[in-house]
Structure formats: structure tokens, C-alpha cells
Amino acid sequence: MARHLKLLVQRWSSRVFSVEVDGAPRYFGIREQLRGEPVPPDVFSEVQKQDRCYSLLVCSGDRVTGDRFHWELRDRLQRQLPPGSGVRSMSSFIPDQKGSLLKGYFLQSRAGNSSLIEDILTDLEQRNPVLVCSYSQSEDGQQWTQCLWYQSEDNPVRFCVVPSETPKHHPSVLNMINSDVFYSLDEACDVLKQCGDIIPETRSVLGMLPSSLDARRKPDFPVIVIEGLDATGKTTLTESLRDSLGATLLRSPPQCLSAWRGRFDREPPLIRRAFYAVGNYITAEQINQEASKSPVIVDRFWHSTAAYAIATAVTGPVSNLPHEGAEVYRWPGDLLQPSLVILLTLDPEERKRRLRSRGLMKTDEEEELDHNKLFRTRVEEAYRRIVGSACIALDASPSADLVLQQALLLIRAKCHL
Ligand SMILES: Nc1ncnc2c1ncn2[C@@H]1O[C@H](COP(=O)(O)OP(=O)(O)O)[C@@H](O)[C@H]1O
Ligand SMILES: Nc1ccn([C@H]2C[C@H](O)[C@@H](COP(=O)(O)OP(=O)(O)O)O2)c(=O)n1
Secondary structure, three states: OOHHHHHHHHOHHHOEEEEEEOOEEEEEEEEOOOOOOOOOHHHHOOOOOOOEEEEEEEOOOOHHHHHHHHHHHHHHHHHHOOOOOOOEEEEEEOOOOOOOOEEEEEEEEOOOOHHHHHHHHHHHHHHOOEEEEEEEEOOOOOOEEEEEHHHOOOOOOEEEEEEOOOOOOOHHHHHOEOOOEOOOHHHHHHHHHHOOOOOOHHHHHHHOOOOOOOOOOOOOOOEEEEEEOOOOOHHHHHHHHHHHHOOEEEEOOOHHHHHHHHHHHOOOHHHHHHHHHHHHHHHHHHHHHHOOOOOEEEEOOHHHHHHHHHHHHOOOOHHHOOOOOOHHHEOOOOOOOOOEEEEEEOOHHHHHHHHHHOOOOOOOOHHHHHHHHHHHHHHHHHHHHOEOOOEEEEEOOOOHHHHHHHHHHHHHHHHOO
8 A cells, every 4th residue: 555545544533524415514523432422414314224335535645646536536436336326525634734635525325236336446446546435334323434445354444433523624725725726836837747748738838938927026007907706797897998098908817828728627626726827927927018018907817716716615605715814815925916906796686687698697597506606605705805915896786887987986096097
């Protein structure tokens, strides 16, 4: 067994396990001694007596390989496993220990399917960096135990599954820095460089970077970033501002990356976020060049990269976000700071109307909207928590012309234009 896996298992009983149920994490722990505690209701309550549960945690020493494997694993499990196996996202972590997060899946097998599932899992564990556990119920139905798969035949160690308190931080927060949100160009480039062999396009992306960057250079003209969720009116406002101020309009990701954006959008968060982070530095260089000649308007920049990444990495309500003032909300030290960032805010109903009138919102399923509602509020809150180049919110619900007038007022007041 690989060394990192051995180390991992040595501290196994200090770990907390988290399973996503209805879009929110439910937690349980394990103990070596049975203490008669009740089983955690949310994760195991609906499991029938004869059923078994399994967990798979990805534990690759190489994070690019690990993240890509984790990303593909869900599809693979859904394709291979019998219907009704209920594949749920899962993670395991040591509370408050940064970098301790392992991601994986939790599944359930109906009676009669166990041997098929176990063959699939054994094969998976033999060929891939994955640690499998099985969960079974005691005769009287009062307790669940966890057994590490790789050692189950010769030396089975059974842990008792016990309830665990909700940790202070959402588990994803432990691995967010330089996995979801990058705080320097070097960190983002490192990830892309590691992908060179599997995603040849990364070489072209890295080739777009200027040879040197100077974040301290102060642009001669103001640089105004317009931020907001999709369909809040960024394109409409940025184009009007360009015309009203005789400004240059830029966007992030920059035009020169558009051919590869779709390719990186299909990759797991680590690679996708590194791509958008690098895009901001390329846009920053374009800003530096243009802001010596005229004001510059930018459609999305760092706030979008960080806020979407943070809001996607955590699940559930806004309270699961990293707390206000946390490290993840700080502006990267090596990235150009705009003169002003305006965040367009819009009533959800009006935003939905604009999305529909643009013809992009085709499904109206209640469940999907509920999910979107939580995600939307997390993104908006993350936007507001970013410091170092904080954004000013602007109500985008009035007519396009009124929004433009309000934006111009803000720009004149803050940038002396
Ligand atoms: N202030 C406004 N009032 C009404 N409709 C607007 C307003 N601003 C934009 N729209 C319309 O809403 C839709 C989304 O606007 P758009 O500028 O494309 O948003 P974004 O670039 O943020 O996705 C478009 O159909 C646009 O014409
Ligand atoms: N600077 C940027 C711009 C966009 N992103 C990411 C964040 C979201 O996942 C998508 C949003 O892009 P989308 O195509 O919806 O943007 P528009 O509103 O259409 O301009 O892109 C980013 O991470 N960094």
C-alpha cells in the first residue's frame, strides 16, 4: 500500500465523514469502541435492514490526477452500478486541519446487489487511488459499523459509526486555497503545467501569458469592473459605459482564451479554476496597456473567479460559506487592483424574466430552482465578502438607461472622471 495511504489510515479514527443529503452535508464519525450511541438518522435512516452501504474516498498523492479521477468517478459509478444505488457526494476530513479533505462518493446497495457492487468496488480499488469502506447494520438494527475494504479479508477492523457534531467549518473550506481559489499566478500556472500531457490546450493558454507582470504599476486612467450574476445586465451596462466614457471594453476571461474556455469548463474545479485565474492575469496585462490611453471597463474579473469558486465548493445555505474576514476572500497580492468594482444586483424574479427573454432558461423545475436559489445567494454573499478591492452594489432593476446613469454617478464620485 502506498505510503500516503498508510499515513491516512493511521489517523483514520480522528476523521469525520460527511455525506450530501438533499444538497446539505450530514456528518458522522467512527469509534473503535461501541458506546451504544444511536445511529445517525440522516445518513442511515432510510437504509433497509438487509442493505449495505459503501464509501469510496479518492486518495491520490497527485492532486491533478486525483481530482480528474474523482470527477470521472461519478459518471463511471452511475453507469456501472445497478439502478437505485443512490450515488451521493461524500467527503472525509480532520476537523480544522487544512488540506485534510478527501472527496468521494457514498452509495447504497439493495439486497441481492451486494456481490455485483463488491466486484465493481474491488476492481476499482485495485486499479485506482481509492479507499473503499463498507457499512453494515448489527443484527438488532441499533448500530452501523464501518470496515476498511483493503484489509477486510485478513484483519478486519470494524469501527462503530457514531453521530458527529456539525464542524465549525464546511469541509470544503479546508482545501479551498490553491485548489478552488488561487492567490498567485504561480500557483495557478503550476496546476496548468501539470496538465500539459493530459490537456494539450494548456500549453496554448500558458503561451498567452506576458513574460512579466507588474501588479504595482498604477494605471493612468481609471479601471472599472462590472460584476454580477448572469443576466443582471453586465453586457448591456459595460457597452453603454464604453460609449459614454470613450473607454476601452475588456472582459475576463479574455477573448484570446475563448477557443479553450469550453474545454476547461468540462474539467474538475481544480483545473477549471486555474484556467479562469490565469485568464484574469492575461486581462490584467491588457488593462495595463489600455489604461495608459483611456478609461477601461472590464466585464467580470477576480470577484467572479473567487465568488463562483467558493460558492460551488461549499453546499447548502450561506452559513456554510467561509466566515466573513476569512483568508479566502482576500485580493491576490500579484493581481492588478481596479479603481472601482460595481456589483449589479437584481431581484431573482426579474433576473429569471431576463434569462427567459434571452431564451437561455428552458427548464423551470421547482427542485432545480431551489438548488439555484441557494447557489445564487452564496455567490452574491461571496461577492460582498471579498476585500482588498471591495465591490459597491448597484440595483440593476431600473431601466437600462437609469442603471447607466447610476453607474456614471458612482464612477464620477469614486474615480473623479
Ligand atoms: N436594466 C435593464 N432592464 C431591462 N432589461 C435589461 C436591463 N439590462 C439588461 N437587460 C436585458 O436582460 C438580458 C440580460 O442582460 P445582459 O446585459 O446580457 O446580462 P449579462 O451580461 O449580465 O448576462 C438581455 O436580454 C438585456 O437586453
Ligand atoms: N473572470 C471570470 C469570469 C467568469 N468565471 C466563471 C464563473 C462562472 O462559472 C462562469 C460565469 O460565466 P458566464 O458565461 O455565465 O458569464 P456571463 O454572465 O455570460 O458573462 O464563468 C470566472 O471564474 N472568472
